[in-house]
Amino acid sequence: MTMQDDRARKELLITVIAGLLDGIRHVAVGASSPIPAAGAMLLRARNEQQGKPPVRISILGSSRHNFFTNGGVELFDCAAQGRVDAFFLGGGQIDGAGNINLVGTGDYPRMDVRWPGSFGSAYLYHLVPRVILFREEHSPRVLVPKVDFVSAAATTPEVKRRGGPHALLTNLALFDFDRERGGFRLRSVHPGYSAEDVRDRTGFDYAMPEIVPPTPAPDRTTAELIRGQIRNELAECYPEFARTMAAA
């Protein structure tokens, strides 16, 4: 992939994320998630420009960009109180029911491949209304029919919950999650790919419209905002990433 293509890919993902977050007041972002952070910053900048309500962004692990004074537990308490509207989760595996696996593949505990662990996923998936599944790699090994280990379950009819998956965004496509049905629906395919590409590289079944639209690329104003203000804001927290966003 050329540097130009890579920048276009990142700008598209950032724009999609800003759209998915529209309407939220407070979003939490992981310390090593520059693209979700950039999407949140884009929404914040747009809201400022348009006189819409301000957006609060908590970057976990950053001392400058967090609003907490009660230690590591405060984010989790804040989510339990309904004060976190959106969050991002990834997953070594994501299945068609929206369950995610951050633990590993094979039989627990001596797994074939072991990943770091479930982090706060088992909890936050229940409590944050708009969880965006963000995983750049779009392949059958990531998007599986059934995860080997459920770190966090997408739907649990046996308990009341406000949280769960809202959408799944990859390098190829954007899916919406239907909580009633407990499955994904393809919303759009990114420029340069076809609905067949998505079918071939997705290990689970999903619903789709008869005609699958392309994911809209950022318009000129948005692209300029990303290349200017957002890149500068990113450089504070994610200097390496901001460098890769520089003009080729």
Add this chain to the structure above:
Amino acid sequence: MTEMVGLQALVASIEPGQSVTIPVDRAGVSMAATAAMIEAGLTGLHLVCVPISGLQADLLIGAGVASSVETSAVSLGEAGGAPRFAAAIRAGSIRLRDATCPAIHAGLLAAQKGVPFMPIAGIVGSDLLEVRPDWKVIDSPVGEPGKVVVVPAITPDIALFHAPEADRFGNVRIGRYRELATMAYAARRTLVTVERIVERDLMATEDSAAGVLPALYVDAIAVAENGAWPLPLWDEYETDGAELARYAAMARTDEGFRAYLSAFLSRGKQVA
């Protein structure tokens, strides 16, 4: 009374087989004590990571000091996966109690309050409930009927962390890293390394006392300059990313890990 001791004496009070609670990388990890623990040949420790760990847990696992770990994740962050943790899982050489971050906070909170368990939101539907039979799903005994997860109290033998400063009375400045206080409240004994001992009384004003863990909860303090290196210490120094990357590369093999460890321990001696 809080004792002021040397680093070796501090870790000498940890006994084989005890449980030791340690904080997340950015919250003040005592790497100096970690080196001293490895040097002292401690074995059989049970780590309780609050709520995750990185280099510290990976070193203690690789060096055979820790034989069991409760954690929500072990990762070197930007430097990648934790190689000795992954190797130990494959070999089946450590006992792992997989958790999720707020459940570890809740377990410590139960110990802080002297109650046997703490209810916690969410978790239902996760396979963590399968692998953690000590976590229970109960019918809520009060309020609206419904299922709720409860986790048992976590009472570690030792809480161990690093902070910028303590005063000579044993009060320790922890800033807004309140989990360090939670760890100390829950643990039977708390051992702290600090960059320096200050002459002023940290409890003297409301402003400074608000960010302080009182000596009441602190059993022993040792001075260890640069004691979190290569991990960061708030307001003092950043992560040494190059060193973490070097560790991540070397610790992929057992031989590489041994070589890293040997250099890490001899550096610790020079500093001490």
